[in-house]
Amino acid sequence: MGRACGAVLLLLLLPAAGALAHGVGSEIGRADAVTVTFRHDDGSPLAGVPCEVLPPDGGPAFQTGRTDRLGRVVFVPDRDGRWTVRVTGEDGHGAVVPVVIDAASLGTGSLPTPPPAGRGWKLLTGVGVLLGVFGIVSLTLQRRK
Amino acid sequence: MHIPDGFIAPQVYGPAYGAAGVLWAVGLRRLRRRLDPAAVPRLAVATAAAFALMMVSLPLPGGTTVHVSGVGMVAVLFGVWQAFLALSLVYLLQAFMLGTGGVTALPVNALAMGLGGSLAAVGALRLLGRGRVGLFLAGWFGTVVPAVIVAFVLGLQPLVARAADGTPLFFPFGWAVTLPAVVIPHLAVGVADGVLAVLAWRILAPQEEP
Numbered sequence: 001m002g003r004a005c006g007a008v009l010l011l012l013l014l015p016a017a018g019a020l021a022h023g024v025g026s027e028i029g030r031a032d033a034v035t036v037t038f039r040h041d042d043g044s045p046l047a048g049v050p051c052e053v054l055p056p057d058g059g060p061a062f063q064t065g066r067t068d069r070l071g072r073v074v075f076v077p078d079r080d081g082r083w084t085v086r087v088t089g090e091d092g093h094g095a096v097v098p099v100v101i102d103a104a105s106l107g108t109g110s111l112p113t114p115p116p117a118g119r120g121w122k123l124l125t126g127v128g129v130l131l132g133v134f135g136i137v138s139l140t141l142q143r144r145k
Numbered sequence: 146m147h148i149p150d151g152f153i154a155p156q157v158y159g160p161a162y163g164a165a166g167v168l169w170a171v172g173l174r175r176l177r178r179r180l181d182p183a184a185v186p187r188l189a190v191a192t193a194a195a196f197a198l199m200m201v202s203l204p205l206p207g208g209t210t211v212h213v214s215g216v217g218m219v220a221v222l223f224g225v226w227q228a229f230l231a232l233s234l235v236y237l238l239q240a241f242m243l244g245t246g247g248v249t250a251l252p253v254n255a256l257a258m259g260l261g262g263s264l265a266a267v268g269a270l271r272l273l274g275r276g277r278v279g280l281f282l283a284g285w286f287g288t289v290v291p292a293v294i295v296a297f298v299l300g301l302q303p304l305v306a307r308a309a310d311g312t313p314l315f316f317p318f319g320w321a322v323t324l325p326a327v328v329i330p331h332l333a334v335g336v337a338d339g340v341l342a343v344l345a346w347r348i349l350a351p352q353e354e355p
């Protein structure tokens with residue numbers, strides 16, 4: 001009788017154990033994160049675009065999702081090395097940004113990145129270089145004559 | 146429409162560099178023989194204008210931006226080979242100095258936009274003549290045809306480069322996504338490029354001797 005009762009009790013507990021296996025725990029904490037912000041040429045954020053964070057060892061993506069409303073990808077690296085943040089718009093817009101985490105920067109969340117060149121500077125440089133190249137072509141052709 | 150680095154697989158950009166290299170060499174030989182010195186200042190102005198116009202972003206609903214290509218404008222004024230070389234110079238400059246468009250994607254960008262767009266524009270011009278309609282459609286096709294090529298190349302990437310578990314290693318979306326995403330906005334941008342081709346012809350076309 002005692003054995004039978006024990007067996008019935010065990011059978012009743014089994015589903016409870018299954019329910020525990022489906023439980024999701026959570027823990028709220030603070031961590032220093034890496035933030036990579038993506039913008040269009042005109043300065044507007046590259047928002048809601050598919051992105052992924054690839055770990056240094058080249059394994060499967062550490063994190064996938066979309067950029068937030070401000071065009072940011074935010075992740076908390078768990079090891080040092082050369083991480084890759086890839087933002088891939090369906091229309092071919094996007095970028096692949098390497099993020100180097102070393103023992104000194106891991107956990108600080110601050111990574112020195114060079115400021116992006118302004119559009120005015122790019123425009124002037126580009127037009128200047130193009131006109132210079134064509135000027136050289138023109139001079140070469142005149143000299144040949 | 147400029148493809149950045151990291152989106153194109155080596156299996157694609159390797160052969161593309163080979164093909165573009167051969168075509169750049171052929172184009173330069175033709176240019177040395179046929180380039181009229183008097184046309185160089187106009188070619189310089191048109192190329193610089195195309196470069197500057199590419200930097201003007203037009204916002205579209207959904208958060209993306211597009212820009213005119215200037216391909217039709219340069220192609221109707223100078224023909225396929227000169228336009229291909231001049232625009233390749235622009236893409237080279239953008240890739241190596243300004244970070245717009247990737248170094249690995251350079252030959253794809255040059256072949257799709259510089260050559261494909263110029264061929265489409267000049268083809269439309271030969272079919273329809275140098276009237277307003279012909280010039281407009283040359284500009285329009287000079288933008289839309291490269292968009293189709295770029296969408297095709299992007300959509301090809303998940304098929305040619307995958308990890309062992311099937312995950313795409315480079316650009317992840319197939320043709321069902323890339324074709325509408327790239328081509329539909331450029332159907333509208335093509336209108337601006339068509340108007341640009343008409344205006345450029347009026348301003349920069351070689352004048353007839355009186």
